[in-house]
Every structure is written in C-alpha cells, then in structure tokens.
Amino acid sequence: MFQNIGEMMILSWRTLLLLPQTFRQRRKVFDQLFEIGNTSLLMTCILSLFIGGVIALQSGPVLSERGLSSYIGGLVGLSICKELAPVMMSVLIAGRIGSAMSAEIGSMRVYQEIDALRTMNIDPIQYLVLPRLVAISFALPLLVIFSILVGWLGGAIVSMINHQIAVPFQAYFSNLREMVEVNDVVNGLIKSLFFAVIIGVVSCHQGLKTIGGPRGIGRSVTKAVVNSIVMILILDYFLTAFLLYFDK
Amino acid sequence: MSDTTSARDGVSVQVRGLRKYFHGQAVLQGVDLDVSPGEIFVIMGPSGSGKTVLLKHIIGLEMPDAGAISIDGQSIDGPGFMAKYRVAMVFQSGALLNSLTVGENVGLYLSEHRIKPEKEIARIVAEKLELVGLKGLEMRLPSELSGGMKKRVAIARALAIEPQLILYDEPTSELDPLMAVTIAEEILKLKQRIHVTSIVVSHDRDLAFGVADRIAIIHEGKILAVGSPEEIKANPEPIIQQFLTVEFKKQKFIL
Numbered sequence: 001m002f003q004n005i006g007e008m009m010i011l012s013w014r015t016l017l018l019l020p021q022t023f024r025q026r027r028k029v030f031d032q033l034f035e036i037g038n039t040s041l042l043m044t045c046i047l048s049l050f051i052g053g054v055i056a057l058q059s060g061p062v063l064s065e066r067g068l069s070s071y072i073g074g075l076v077g078l079s080i081c082k083e084l085a086p087v088m089m090s091v092l093i094a095g096r097i098g099s100a101m102s103a104e105i106g107s108m109r110v111y112q113e114i115d116a117l118r119t120m121n122i123d124p125i126q127y128l129v130l131p132r133l134v135a136i137s138f139a140l141p142l143l144v145i146f147s148i149l150v151g152w153l154g155g156a157i158v159s160m161i162n163h164q165i166a167v168p169f170q171a172y173f174s175n176l177r178e179m180v181e182v183n184d185v186v187n188g189l190i191k192s193l194f195f196a197v198i199i200g201v202v203s204c205h206q207g208l209k210t211i212g213g214p215r216g217i218g219r220s221v222t223k224a225v226v227n228s229i230v231m232i233l234i235l236d237y238f239l240t241a242f243l244l245y246f247d248k
Numbered sequence: 249m250s251d252t253t254s255a256r257d258g259v260s261v262q263v264r265g266l267r268k269y270f271h272g273q274a275v276l277q278g279v280d281l282d283v284s285p286g287e288i289f290v291i292m293g294p295s296g297s298g299k300t301v302l303l304k305h306i307i308g309l310e311m312p313d314a315g316a317i318s319i320d321g322q323s324i325d326g327p328g329f330m331a332k333y334r335v336a337m338v339f340q341s342g343a344l345l346n347s348l349t350v351g352e353n354v355g356l357y358l359s360e361h362r363i364k365p366e367k368e369i370a371r372i373v374a375e376k377l378e379l380v381g382l383k384g385l386e387m388r389l390p391s392e393l394s395g396g397m398k399k400r401v402a403i404a405r406a407l408a409i410e411p412q413l414i415l416y417d418e419p420t421s422e423l424d425p426l427m428a429v430t431i432a433e434e435i436l437k438l439k440q441r442i443h444v445t446s447i448v449v450s451h452d453r454d455l456a457f458g459v460a461d462r463i464a465i466i467h468e469g470k471i472l473a474v475g476s477p478e479e480i481k482a483n484p485e486p487i488i489q490q491f492l493t494v495e496f497k498k499q500k501f502i503l
C-alpha cells in the first residue's frame with residue numbers, strides 16, 4: 001500500500017510539473033471534458049434531484065413536528081452544498097469516469113500502446129494522464145455546482161408537495177438564502193477539487209500499472225474505483241475538519 | 249524537438265554482455281552484438297529464443313539485469329537520450345493506438361513533437377500509407393483492419409519518423425508473399441535513401457537472406473553465430489543448418 005501511495009505521489013508530482021504543457025494538449029482536454037459531461041450530466045441531474053428530495057422528506061416531518069419547518073430550506077441547502085453534492089458526485093464520477101480512465105489506460109498498457117508511445121519519445125504522462133487529470137479537475141467542481149442547484153430544487157419540490165412539510169417555494173428559498181453563505185458552497189467546491197484529483201491520480205495510476213490480459217484490466221478498474229471511493233470518504237472527514245477550522 | 253538532425257545518418261549499436269531474467273528464468277544469457285551505421289542486421293532464431301526481448305532492450309523498453317547497450321558509443325539510459333536520436337520500432341503485434349485513426353497513428357510522432365505543419369504531416373502520412381499499399385485508409389480505425397494491414401500501418405508509422413535506427417519485429421510474419429517483397433524492398437530503399445540502421449527480427453528466410461548485410465542466429469538467449477548471409481549458410485553448426493534448411497515435406501506424411 002505504501003508503495004502505491006508513493007507511486008501516486010510521484011505521478012501527481014510529475015503531472016504537476018507538466019501542467020504548463022496543458023495548452024498543447026488542449027484538444028485532448030476538451031475531448032475528455034466532453035466525454036465526462038456527456039456521460040454524467042443526466043445522471044447528475046437525476047441523482048441530485050432525488051438526494052435533495054429525500055433529505056427534505058426525512059427531515060421535513062421532524063422539523064415540522066417541532067414547529068421548525070421554516071428551517072427546511074437552510075437544512076437541505078447546507079447539507080447538499082457542504083457534504084452531499086461533493087461526496088455523492090465524486091463517488092458517481094469515480095464509478096463512471098475513474099473506471100473508464102483506468103480501463104482505457106490499462107488496455108493501452110496491456111496491448112503495448114504505451115510501449116509504442118515511449119518508443120516515439122512521447123511521455124505517457126503528458127499524453128494520457130495530464131489531459132485526464134486537468135479535465136476531471138475542471139469537470140467535477142462544475143458538476144458539483146450543477147448538482148447543488150438541482151439538489152436544492154429537489155428539496156424545494158418535496159417541501160412544497162409533501163403535505164406534512166408544506167413549505168412553499170419562496171419560503172424555502174428565502175430561508176436557504178439566509179442560512180447558506182457563499183463560503184459554504186466554496187467549501188464544497190474545494191472538497192470536490194481534491195476528490196477530482198484523487199479520482200484522476202488513482203485511476204491513471206492503476207491503469208498505468210496494469211499487467212496481464214483482460215483480467216488484469218478488470219482488476220485495475222475495480223481497484224481504481226474502490227480505492228478512489230475509500231480515499232474520498234476518508235479524506236472527506238479530514239478536509240471537513242480542516243475547512244471548519246478555517247470557517248471560524 | 250528540433251529538426252537540426254535532418255542530415256542524419258544511421259547510428260551504430262553495441263550490445264555488451266546483455267542478460268535478462270524473467271521470474272528467475274534466463275531469457276538472454278550474455279548477448280554481444282555490434283551493428284554498424286547504415287547496416288541491415290537480421291536476427292533469426294526459433295520462437296521464444298528472446299528476439300523480441302532483445303529488441304525491447306535496444307529501444308529502452310526493458311532494463312537489462314546485466315550488461316549495457318549503447319548507440320553511437322553512448323549509453324542509452326543517459327539523460328535526454330531518446331530526444332537526441334530518432335529511433336522507431338515496428339512491434340510484432342503492430343501496437344497501433346486503437347483510439348486513433350490510421351492517419352493519426354502514422355502521423356503521431358510528427359504531430360506530437362510539432363516537427364512539421366499539419367498539411368505537411370497529412371502529405372507524409374498519405375505517402376507512407378501508399379508505400380505500404382494502404383492508400384486512402386487514413387480515416388479507418390485500427391479495429392477495422394486485418395492483422396496484416398495493422399502491421400503495414402505500423403511500418404508506415406515507423407517510416408514517418410524517418411528514424412536513424414529502426415527495429416522491425418517480424419515485419420513480414422502476417423503478410424502475403426507479394427506484400428512481403430514490397431516490405432523487403434522498402435527496408436532496402438530506406439537504407440539507401442536515408443542511410444538508416446535497421447535491425448530486423450524474422451523467421452522469414454527469404455526476407456533475411458534478401459535484405460541482410462549480416463545475420464545473427466540467436467538460440468535460447470545466446471548468439472550462436474554472426475556473419476554475412478554466405479557465412480551463415482556455410483556454418484556447419486547443426487542447429488543453424490536445421491533452422492535454415494528445414495522444409496515441410498509432404499511425402500513424409502503420405503508414406
């Protein structure tokens with residue numbers, strides 16, 4: 001495990017050094033961005049709508065029993081933007097995009113395409129890892145913004161139509177505006193940026209070290225997804241603690 | 249990546265005491281080779297004798313367990329080595345990038361290193377594809393090609409690099425006899441045109457004796473003999489004679 005972490009740190013560092021080359025790889029970055037948006041936007045939308053909805057559904061009745069139903073907007077708003085949207089979206093993207101990255105790079109490794117790149121003096125990190133890492137670091141925070149907005153909307157819809165909660169749209173959003181600060185959204189976005197880097201580095205690293213045939217690729221994909229999710233959830237705790245410390 | 253080396257010449261290759269073990273098993277057991285600039289050097293040997301592994305060492309894809317490889321007298325693991333020399337390898341399996349079209353594959357080296365403007369690259373790609381008999385297939389994907397066609401694209405990709413050293417791993421193994429002759433001619437022409445050094449791994453006796461300046465026979469990770477085609481033909485070693493002369497005799501089975 002420590003060897004893996006060491007290798008991933010080296011990979012991150014080497015990618016960081018190559019960042020100035022991003023402009024040259026811009027076409028691949030756009031391809032990746034398009035791919036991520038194309039495969040994930042609809043899922044993000046559906047997932048976020050339901051997450052917002054279920055939070056309202058769970059907490060709404062509890063709040064209204066105690067006469068606090070006017071706080072529903074703030075409660076849903078905060079939990080979505082600080083925690084649920086960044087974490088759920090990262091898990092979703094680890095499953096959709098991380099798996100694709102490790103599978104693609106893994107099969108290139110197995111079928112000697114990476115060897116061929118090296119014989120042409122093309123650095124696989126610059127050619128394969130850099131565009132993917134840059135793209136996911138842009139795309140995930142963008143998806144999270146989108147997810148936050150849709151999640152809020154989901155909460156609002158449920159709060160309005162559920163007769164136990166029965167908080168109208170306007171009351172929901174005015175409470176939300178009162179309780180959620182820009183800072184809270186920024187916190188969530190910072191988290192998602194870290195998660196994006198984790199997904200990119202873990203998946204590319206697993207892809208690059210794939211050995212064996214199709215079964216090796218399968219193993220890499222599983223490892224990439226599982227390791228990314230585990231690392232995201234662990235890092236989430238520490239990042240939250242860290243960001244809370246700075247909030248004060 | 250500059251183009252200052254355009255008046256390039258072939259390079260020399262020296263392999264000294266090369267040993268490689270996989271899982272404790274010796275695959276190369278002390279290989280020594282000297283290839284002169286501009287030479288066509290053919291390596292022949294039975295399947296599994298370590299030919300591909302040897303080529304991968306020469307191009308730096310495998311690290312030797314012992315021994316050293318140098319090109320023009322400089323060790324290949326020195327800094328910036330790959331940027332200094334243009335080398336190309338035609339992989340046994342082709343190793344085309346499956347997500348790129350045929351044209352993008354052939355032009356990959358030139359476009360990634362920004363050596364030439366796009367129009368010029370397109371012209372070179374078309375020219376190299378025509379050379380290997382695949383004119384106008386730029387937009388195809390590798391998955392839409394036959395095995396032999398992939399191999400020819402791989403050869404075109406290597407030619408587009410205009411290398412100083414080109415390594416062919418079984419260039420004709422999947423080709424029909426006519427195409428094999430075309431490729432052999434191309435290997436010869438390339439030598440005359442840009443004085444490239446070629447190392448060719450092949451079982452194909454016609455190809456080997458048709459193009460080789462010198463031939464080496466490798467067997468179980470050791471070089472058994474090196475010499476001109478005539479010298480190799482005259483070599484009395486039974487393993488070599490058997491390898492060079494064995495024919496499929498139908499009568500044996502009928503009788």
Ligand SMILES: Nc1ncnc2c1ncn2[C@@H]1O[C@H](COP(=O)(O)OP(=O)(O)OP(=O)(O)O)[C@@H](O)[C@H]1O
Nearest residue numbers: 270271275293294295296297298299300301302340
């Ligand atoms: N990456 C590897 N890991 C373990 N063993 C390997 C590896 N690459 C090659 N070998 C072993 O090394 C030996 C030589 O392999 P190599 O591919 O060089 O043979 P070859 O001479 O090219 O044969 P062919 O003519 O069939 O292509 C084989 O026994 C093979 O099993």
Ligand SMILES: [Mg+2]
Nearest residue numbers: 299300340417
């Ligand atoms: Mg081989």
